[in-house]
Amino acid sequence: MSVRTRFAPSPTGYLHIGGVRTALYSWLHARRQGGRFVLRIEDTDLERSTPEATAAILEGMAWLGLDWDEGPFYQTQRMDRYREVLAQMLAAGTAYYCYCSREEVDAMREEQRTRGEKPRYDGRCRTRSTAREGVAPVIRFRSPDTGETVVEDLIHGRVSFQNSELDDLIIARSDGTPTYNFCVVVDDWDMGITHVIRGDDHLNNTPRQMQILQALGANLPVYAHVPMILGPDKQKLSKRHGAVSVLEYREQGFLPDALLNFLIRLGWSHGDEEIFSREQMIEFFQINTVNKAASAFNPEKLLWINAQHMQRLSPEGLAQHLRPYLDAQGITEASLAQGPDLSAVVALLQERAKTLVEMAEAARIFYLAPVTGEVKDVEKHLHGQGALLESLLQHLEALPVWTAAAIHSAIQELAVSHAEGKMGKIAQPLRVAVAGRAVSPPIDGTLALLGKAETLARIRHARSWLAAV
CATH class of the missing domain: 1.10.10.350 (Arc Repressor Mutant, subunit A)
Structure with a gap:
């Protein structure tokens, strides 16, 4: 069976480096195995999803060269399919209408806490045969009551969940819109995804998604949950650490291959090697050798890796990457035509610059005479x-x-x-x-x-x- 992986970002914000690393791992696994890489935009959060965020995701993926074989698919364009599967599950009895109000569910959980129990929906609407007047029902998945659901994760190993602790998940809201966990399951099923590679913050969702897939008679994908990236201070990565849009790294003058090289090393290694070409990443990467511990973001290491990639490019190749950054320095095409050959300038600067922005600043002296000095x-x-x-x-x-x-x-x-x-x-x-x-x-x-x-x-x-x- 051909390997099929997917990257499924939500367009509720920028594409940050954590998402890029997940996309990279999924892309590499598909490329190494000769499989297919699918791009899916999970845009069902209509209040927070924006066209601008979607465009930024696509632009970031294109800049990085993480080309997709199929898609992008949009969940908002698949609502008819979700409703079709919901109807099938209701007919099969693997899902049911729940007429409990939010207040009733809150009271139920508070009573359970009082008794020292884990709060969960108790399934009281499983056997309800009539509708409740004036109440728009949600749809819940009828989860198994006994036994366990085991995730054989390629990174974390065997992770077991007791089914008794997993209550009946809401898979459609009272307005009829399907929920995240349900849409993901139908998408992965329809798209034939064989390997789900994603952040380990999704690990707790996995047993529920597996149960729904089993109820649909679908094959289970193989799961690999990637650990998070921490800041240099070992705290959750934030904007002050570098958790910014991937396109900001482009603006700062990083090469796409250098950024990918940096990200692949956050949790994965191949001997003592530090610098990898794109082809080497595809050749060497194995998802099951990713470390399950979180890795720390190191800005200085990123700069060093970028400098190494700049030095290894030919002057002609690096000059092509540099050209977009020359405009910011006031270096026009006319200036370039009147000055020295850009490749020769790049060759002179190549050992000294850490970013393309630095190189563009240094190149300015060859095309624009200083009016006065510093x-x-x-x-x-x-x-x-x-x-x-x-x-x-x-x-x-x-x-x-x-x-x-x-x-x-x-x-x-x-x-x-x-x-x-x-x-x-x-x-x-x-x-x-x-x-x-x-x-x-x-x-x-x-x-x-x-x-x-x-x-x-x-x-x-x-x-x-x-x-x-």
Whole structure:
């Protein structure tokens, strides 16, 4: 039987990293087994579900490259099917109308608490043969009274639930709308889902869903409940820890494969390896080797993994990822056309940047000349250096070839004659003159990419600016 997994988010908010990891594990299991990955939007919460959240989920999945084979399916478009199955269950006696009011159920549970019992619906409407005038009934599932329901979970192992502690679940509200646990069961049944991979906060729902599937005569899927992700302080992950929309990671300059690499390592490992390509993730991942303990989110580790992925891409490939971030720096297509080749700039910056945003900021100096430098860097490195800039102009202008090696030699020669051999005393004023700040990639490589004419023009501008202040 072909493996079929699903990811079924609710569009009541953004797609966060916990959901992405669940989607990733489901996607990887399907891809490793040559199966199918289904995307389902569970949008029956009409008050909280929004089109914007749905669009953000689809955009996030597309950005991450977690492509689905079927769907997206929407629960709100399947209401006729849910009503059909409800009618079948009522006819078969596996479900029944319950006319108890909320007040009656609350009183029932309070009496049970008083007696020291676990509060649960006592099934008093199971044998009711007539309707109750003026009361719109709910529909309850007739759950087994005795025995146990066992979840053979791929991550948590054997988890047993006593049926006596599971009361008759409401599967349709008094207005006729089906409930979450019922819709999920019908969807998984109709879509032939063989493996349900989801967060372990759903583990307590599983025995009820299994019982409904059994009552329908359906095959049970295999379950794997993934542990939660905690913040660095071991508390529940929140926005301050990084529980933000996955699209915010795109805005912050993370590569999709790096984010997936980071998430797969939160609870899973393959020896001591840390960095995985997408192909390696598919090859190595096994859902039954996921750790059942919660994992902690580590922002510094995410940055490191992103930097590793940036360094392993070809300059040409990384340049394609970088282009959308250049607009924010004011680098237009016209600027790119007039400046050095972007792939060459990327190759120079590749070992230094941790995110695409950092790289775009660093690339700015190659396409936009600084109007003035950063104040603290100008005061520290450039003030009073008019004579040095004049010497730099003479040395650099005299170079017969404009290469990084030739530039390095010229700066080194000037350092011997003007700065007791200390390259920094030449390089730092030069950086501020051409880049507007004291931090840049290696200065010889920077000037080589800027080109001779642009470099000399920027030094002349800095000299003139110094003379005027």
